[in-house]
Amino acid sequence: MADPIIELRVILPHKSVFDGTCDHVIIPGIDGDFGVSAGHTPFMTVIRPGIMEIFTGEDVTKYALHDGFVSVENSKVTIVCETIEKADEIDRERAEAAKKRAEKRIREKLEDTDFRRAEIALKKALIRLEI
Amino acid sequence: MANIRDIKNRIESVKNTRQITNAMKMVAAAKLQKSQANIIKARPYADHIAQMLMTIKHKKNQADSRIFDDAAKAGKRALIVVTADRGLCGSFNSLIIKQAVEYLKQHPKSEVICIGKKGYDVLKKRPGLVIKEKYLGLFNEMNFAASAEIAQFIKNIFFQWEYDVIDVVYNHFKSIMQQIITVKALFPIPDLVESEGISVLDFIYEPSMDEVVAELSNKYINVEIWRIMLESSASEQGARMTAMDSATDNASELIESLTLNYNMVRQAAITKEIIEIASGAEALS
Numbered sequence: 001m002a003d004p005i006i007e008l009r010v011i012l013p014h015k016s017v018f019d020g021t022c023d024h025v026i027i028p029g030i031d032g033d034f035g036v037s038a039g040h041t042p043f044m045t046v047i048r049p050g051i052m053e054i055f056t057g058e059d060v061t062k063y064a065l066h067d068g069f070v071s072v073e074n075s076k077v078t079i080v081c082e083t084i085e086k087a088d089e090i091d092r093e094r095a096e097a098a099k100k101r102a103e104k105r106i107r108e109k110l111e112d113t114d115f116r117r118a119e120i121a122l123k124k125a126l127i128r129l130e131i
Numbered sequence: 132m133a134n135i136r137d138i139k140n141r142i143e144s145v146k147n148t149r150q151i152t153n154a155m156k157m158v159a160a161a162k163l164q165k166s167q168a169n170i171i172k173a174r175p176y177a178d179h180i181a182q183m184l185m186t187i188k189h190k191k192n193q194a195d196s197r198i199f200d201d202a203a204k205a206g207k208r209a210l211i212v213v214t215a216d217r218g219l220c221g222s223f224n225s226l227i228i229k230q231a232v233e234y235l236k237q238h239p240k241s242e243v244i245c246i247g248k249k250g251y252d253v254l255k256k257r258p259g260l261v262i263k264e265k266y267l268g269l270f271n272e273m274n275f276a277a278s279a280e281i282a283q284f285i286k287n288i289f290f291q292w293e294y295d296v297i298d299v300v301y302n303h304f305k306s307i308m309q310q311i312i313t314v315k316a317l318f319p320i321p322d323l324v325e326s327e328g329i330s331v332l333d334f335i336y337e338p339s340m341d342e343v344v345a346e347l348s349n350k351y352i353n354v355e356i357w358r359i360m361l362e363s364s365a366s367e368q369g370a371r372m373t374a375m376d377s378a379t380d381n382a383s384e385l386i387e388s389l390t391l392n393y394n395m396v397r398q399a400a401i402t403k404e405i406i407e408i409a410s411g412a413e414a415l416s
Binding site for chain 1: 173176275330333342
């Protein structure tokens with residue numbers, strides 16, 4: 001391994017969230033969370049809703065991810081996603097309210113309920129609360 | 132010769148018009164800047180997705196996925212026509228509609244999806260043309276969520292086999308003065324990047340190559356629709372800016388010639404009065 005750090009980019013359609021280096025990153029892949037350090041094998045996967053942790057020295061930064069795609073090329077990790085939230089920017093009260101709303105919708109089983117959407121909303125809220 | 136008061140009224144009204152066109156020019160300039168900034172921000176995202184998608188395309192046996200299959204150009208077609216919601220932007224809308232009509236002549240059985248009111252207003256009058264869906268009034272409040280909704284619809288109709296080819300015609304933003312009318316293929320996904328952009332690495336795909344392609348193409352269409360709407364919006368504002376700029380210039384010119392006319396008429400009236408007084412005085416003496 002030539003260089004023990006990795007280059008990480010997190011890009012959204014309307015902005016770039018992270019563009020820099022870090023030592024290690026843990027990403028919620030569709031088949032389970034995985035960590036990337038320098039020298040990782042080339043890899044592509046889909047992201048499932050979960051928590052991403054970026055390790056830089058002693059610091060850990062956490063983000064809630066809801067969708068996206070990761071590619072690892074040499075020591076370059078690129079994440080493209082449509083929504084992302086930094087841990088300390090999450091509004092817990094709102095997340096709690098969203099969770100209750102989603103649960104209610106699933107429980108009531110009204111005829112016009114879109115279950116898939118309610119489930120996604122619930123999952124999102126749970127991740128926001130968990131972080 | 133026109134009445135002095137009439138000319139004066141006209142000058143006033145042209146001045147008012149000039150004020151409006153000038154204000155519209157300023158507003159267009161501000162909106163243009165916003166769209167342009169968004170285009171630049173979307174670029175890294177779109178580029179990366181295109182690169183990854185093409186990397187996979189070249190690894191795969193090209194023909195075994197319907198989304199890449201260029202050979203199936205014969206099937207049922209849909210054309211997305213992107214125009215503005217408002218007028219007063221020169222030939223912006225009419226040129227797009229002309230191009231769309233041209234396309235419909237070449238592929239007579241195509242159906243149409245309209246984004247923007249102006250295109251819809253014209254195309255709905257075309258006999259025999261099926262308008263599959265219309266999205267009006269989106270350009271006022273541009274956001275990614277709204278474009279993602281359109282993208283979702285497009286993916287649905289493609290993956291439910293309603294169409295085999297989906298193309299889009301829109302204005303590509305080159306500069307304020309120049310918009311390029313572009314016909315672009317959305318599905319099947321064409322070659323997007325030069326061969327240097329394609330990664331030669333041997334990737335591991337999780338859970339499988341097909342799922343990765345599905346997610347990537349999903350994101351690709353989302354960002355592509357977003358980008359097309361931004362390009363069209365920037366072009367519209369650019370076209371409006373140029374149109375309003377020349378309207379303002381024309382108004383200024385008109386005011387100048389009207390003022391000249393006004394002065395002449397006024398002078399003529401004064402001269403006439405003096406002559407009358409002078410000749411009256413002469414008659415008395």
